[in-house]
Amino acid sequence: MGSLSIGGFGYRFDELIEYFSSHYGKGAYHAQVLFQQLYSEGNASVSQKKEYRLSENLARLVEQDFQVSLPRIDRFPDIEGTLKFTLLLEDSLLTESVLIPMSEWETLCLSSQVGCGRGCSFCETGAMGLRRDLKTEEIVAQWAAARFTIGRNPRNIVFMGMGEPFDNFDQVMRSVDIFSDQRGAGIPKRRISISTSGHVEGIRRLSELEGRFPERAYxxxxxxxxxNASNDRIRNELMPINRIWPMAELKSALKDSPQFGVKDALYFEYVLIPGVNDKNEHAEELVKWMDGLTAKVNLIPYHPVDAFPWSAADDSTVDRFHHILRNSGIECRTRKSRGKGIQAACGMLGKNASGVKL
Known part of the structure; x- marks a missing residue:
């Protein structure tokens, strides 16, 4: 089943029921046992479950068809407790994810692609280009690697690793449905974040999904x-996607999104790059552009990487920018970058994953 025997992680519960019906002539009763076993134990061992004791042949088929064998997993810890995982995929490419410790829980940062095709000028992942989209089971396998390494479920999931999630819309949203199913991983959608570079088509598709399936609570x-910019001129230079969907179109799509007006549902990430987007006028321009949007801002001080010419953002500039936003009524915080020492901080994933052949 699927790549490296992780195909079972690619099914939503309703799809698993359909599989059981078409392949075994069984339904939700037996499918739910497998679904729970996959996400609680990371395996398909159902033969000892009471629901299967009278169906030895079915148990044998299920365990054979849904055998779990995770990809090779390498772990890279840093001194702050951040843990980067690399998973070797069937085509010898690598995908990377990061487990970030908080005060009382962990946040898991997932990749949606190997590489990224959006080419943001400050991002090492973008510099490697796009290798391919990840399959649903490859996204979920990143969760499984973390879950069964630390022995507990991460509290939050953020799609902020390699890739533009909305360029792989269908697989990302299927994985969101899988993660949020209370019969499985049980991570509510309110604890799942999707980061986008401003993919207006993806935002609109999310709006359509909410309209079609309100019960799924997207x-x-x-x-x-x-x-990362307060005007189209700067954003065009930093983020080529802005030449497709400029800031006015992005704002319009956000106002139509299901997140618009929902408390704590919409955020802007703003990487402060010295001499590029960090002046007082940029902060004031950002305040003006955000008028009418109920959203928070996460300021991210730029950290230097070899591939790009900029220096680190200094604390006084970050504090000044933060102060202007706060005084204008915008809720914001300065986000500390984690995992720089293991190439796991914002924009650094993929340095060791680009077309690696082992």
Whole structure:
């Protein structure tokens, strides 16, 4: 089943029921046992479950068809407790994810692609280009690697690793449905964040999904928009996607999104790059552009990487920018970058994953 025997992680519960019906002539009763086993124990061992004791042949088929064998997992810890995982995929490419410790829980940062095709000028992942989209089971396998390494479920999931999630819309949203199913991983959508570089088509598709399936509560997802500029001129230079969907079109799509007006559902990520987007006028321009949007701002001080010419953002500049936003009534915080020493901080994933052949 699927790549490296992780195909079972690619099914929503309703799809698993359909599989059981078409392949075994069984239904939700037996499918739910497998679904729970996959996400609680990381395996398909159902033969000892009471629901299967009278169906030895079925148990044998299920265990054979849904055998779990995770990809090779390498772990890279840093001194702050951040843990980067690399998973070797069937085509010898690598995907990376990061487990970030908080005060009382962990946040898991997932990749949606190997590499990224959006080419943001400050991002090492973008510099490697796009290798391919990840399959649903490859996204969920990143969760499984973390879950069964630390022995507990991460509290939050953020799609802020490699890739533009909305360029792989269908697989990302299927994985969101899988993560949030209370019969499985049980991570509510309100604890799942999707970061986008400003993919207007993806935002509109999310709005359509909410309209078609209101019971799935996509409106409770957090949407984090990587903005990084206060005007189109700067954003065109930093983020080529802005030449497709400029800031006015992005703002319009956000106003129509299911996250608009929902408390704590919409965020803007703003990487402060010295001499590029960190002046007082940029902060004031950002305040003006955000008028009419109920959203928070996460300021991220730029950290230097070899591939790009900029120096680190200094604390006084970050504090000044933060002060202007706060005094204008915008709720914001300065986000501390984690995992720089293991190439796991914002924009650094993929340095060791680009086309690696082992």
């Amino acid at each position: 409106r409770t997802l957090h949407l984090a928009v990587s903005l």
